[in-house]
Amino acid sequence: MERYFTKEHRAGVNIKDLPKDPRLQTRITNYSPNDQRAAFNIEDLPTDPGLRPRITNYSPNDQDQVRRAYLLAGLCQPRDHAFPQKIFGNKLRRFNKDWFGLYSSWLEYSVSKDSAYCLCCYLFKPDIGDQAGGDSFVGEGFSNWKKNDRLQSHVGGSNSAHNQAVAKCQDLLKQKQHIxxxxxxxxxxxxxxxxxxxxxxxxxxxxxxxxxxxxxxxxxxxxxxxxxxxxxxxxxxxxxxxxxxxxxxxxxxxxxxxxxxxxxxxxxTAAARETLKVIVEEIGDALFSILVDEAHDISVKEQMAVVVRYIDKKGNVIERFVGIEHVSSTSAISLKEAVEKLFSILGLSISKLRGQGYDGASNMQGEFNGLKALILKDNPSAYYVWCFAHQLQLALVAVAKNHEDIAMMFFVTNNVVNVVGASSKRRDILRGKHAAKVVEALNVGELASGQGLNQETNLKRPGDTRWGSHYGTLVSLITMFEAVIDVLEIVRMEGPKGDQRTMARMLLGSMQSFEFAFTLHLMRTILAITSELSHALQRQDQDIVNAISLVELSKKQLQHMRDEG
Structure with a gap:
């Protein structure tokens, strides 16, 4: 590990400026203690014990790492070195290499200082003054070869400072016990x-x-x-x-x-990102189209939902919901900015866009300033297709609003659902009476029995924006017509005085008229055709060629009903 200096170091040393040539290198002790602690490389630790800095000069966080490095590297014992002689008294004396064998677990020799050292004491010697030879075998080294008995006295007794240091070295090498x-x-x-x-x-x-x-x-x-x-x-x-x-x-x-x-x-959030990542990877460089719609949520914030439509590697048409973007307004410019923002997040390119699918609102399909037109300016190949299911819904709404008898029939139907379904008690009465009439019809053979037939049902409430749901409402009303009449009779006779009884009486009169019955069955037949078409148009694997064919077929069915029905 290598540490770098900061401006706070007193010496201002930069590790990149340290000389590589050993002849130009200075003693480690010449650097400030801060710099000594700050910079070292395990592989460059000096092997000669005479050139080693004090172990305390290293950072406390690094000292054990340095100790372990020296223990694993082994003792510095240059046995083939030509040990120089020194005069002691009237005799020449020098270091004896046989001492390496006698003190093989700790003795080291410094070539640069011609002195003996103790590796264990260097690594772990406590600051205890002159005990165990003081600083002789750690800092300055021992070089009085005349008094070689000092080597044995350095070892000392079983609890000496040297033996304590040896025990710490052994513990450090026991990896399982190391902290x-x-x-x-x-x-x-x-x-x-x-x-x-x-x-x-x-x-x-x-x-x-x-x-x-x-x-x-x-x-x-x-x-x-x-x-x-x-x-x-x-x-x-x-x-x-x-x-x-x-x-x-x-x-x-x-x-x-x-x-x-x-x-x-x-x-x-992470799951959503990973899901989007998979979708984008599946699209890859392929061409794709988008389906966009905007509406406000329960918090009355305008939200824009975006779906991408593409062909996978197996040739299947795939639709994937990729996000909801909050828009400050529903203007075409705001919607386009939101689309571009989403494309930027997903990494999709508008140049790969080949289709746009929206409803018929002016801010979406406007010829000059709609979202369709703004995207076409950037990419003329992004062809717009008005949602067929939305067109169908608009046609049905137009019929319901412009024909008085049909508008009256839907008005009565909605009020019947509201009055009969106003309480759990009335819904229970409705189900009970309908069940009794089903049993009676089964007994006289008017209804066939079998698995999945004659299931318990109730009046279905139509959705405001999905005219396909009105078909289910009309079917349930025709199926439970007699039971609904009975419940309205009960409300008229026993309901709360005032508006409830008046509403029940008005609904009874309207429902039992020829005009209501005729328009009810007429719209049930028409909506049966359009409901099937609506579901077909909303299939994920639907293509425009087949959609046009389905529309033509439905038009022929409606025309046949007009001519022959």
Whole structure:
């Protein structure tokens, strides 16, 4: 590891400027202690004990790493060196290489200083003054070859400073007992536990997302009997998986339980990004089209939903929802900016766009300033197709509004649904009377019995923007017509005085008229054709050629009903 200096270091040394040539290098002790601690490379540690800086000169965070490096490298014992002689008294004396064998576990020799050193004391010698030879075998080195008995006295007794240093060296090399190993082992265990906990949380969130189920609960406290779908599902998983149970909830650290709303939101966001990434990768460089619609949500914010439509590698038509963008207004310019922003996030190019599908609103399909026109200016190949299902709905709405009898029939039908379905009691009476009439019809042979036939039903409430739902309403009203009349009679006779009785009386008169019955059956027949067409037009694998054919076929059916019906 290599550390670099900052402006706060007193010497202002830059490690990049240190001389590479050994002849130009200065002693490590010439640098300030801050610089000595700051810069070292394990591979460049000096092997000659006479050139080594004090172990305390290294940063406390690095000292064990330096010690282990020296112990693994081994003792500096140059046995083939020509040891120089020195005069002691009237005799020439020098270092004896046989001493390496006698003190093989600690003795080192410095060629540069012609002195003996103790590796163990260098690494772990405590600051205890002159005990065990003081600084002789660590800092300045021992070179009085006449008094070689000092080598043995340096070792000392079983509890000497030298032997304590030897024991610390042995412990440092026992990797399993080293504190760093303990930390790493604990960190690895914490990591494994976290992965188990994280995978369990992701599995629960994926399940809830796939099923479209809410995450949060009304009361998520530990004493709550129902803490919400996410926490209850995670608890269920822990109760049935011992591995998850061992690391979840109470067995998890307080800050990584992975149960907070923020964590849930982060994982959901990550899942959304990964899903979009897969969709974009599946599109690749292929051509695609977009389907766009805008509406306000429950918070009355204008939102623009975007769907991409493309052909996969197997030749299948694929539609993928890619996002909802908040728009400040529903003007064509705002919508185009939102589309461009979404394309930028997803990495899609408008040059690859080959189709636009919107409704018939002026801000969408306007010839000059609509979203269609603005995109066509950038890419003339992005052909616009007005949503066929929307055109069909507009035609039905126009018929309902412009023909008085049909408009009256739908007005009466909506009010019947509201009055009969105003309370659970009335709906129960309706179901009971209808069931009794079904039994009676079965007994006299007017209805056939069999699997899936004569199921319990109720009046269906039509949707305001989907005229296909009106077909289901008319079918249910015709099926339960007699039971509906009976319930209205009860409301007229026993209902709350005032508007309810008056409304029931008016509805009874209207429903039992020829005009109502005729228009009811007429629109049921017409909507049967258009409802089937509407569902066909909304199929994901539908193409424009087949859609035009379906429209032509439906027009022929309607014309045949007009001519021959």
């Amino acid at each position: 760093q190993t303990v930390f790493e082992k604990q960190a690895k265990q914490d990591e494994d536990d976290y992965l188990i906990r994280l995978n369990a949380a992701i599995d629960c969130i994926r399940f809830l997302l796939r099923q479209g189920i809410a995450f949060r609960g009304h009361d998520e406290s530990e004493n709550s009997s129902n803490r919400g779908n996410y926490l209850e599902l995670l608890k269920f998983l822990a109760d049935h998986n011992d591995e998850v149970k061992a690391v979840a909830f109470g067995n998890a650290p307080q800050n990584v339980k992975l149960t907070s709303p923020d964590v849930q939101q982060d994982i959901v």
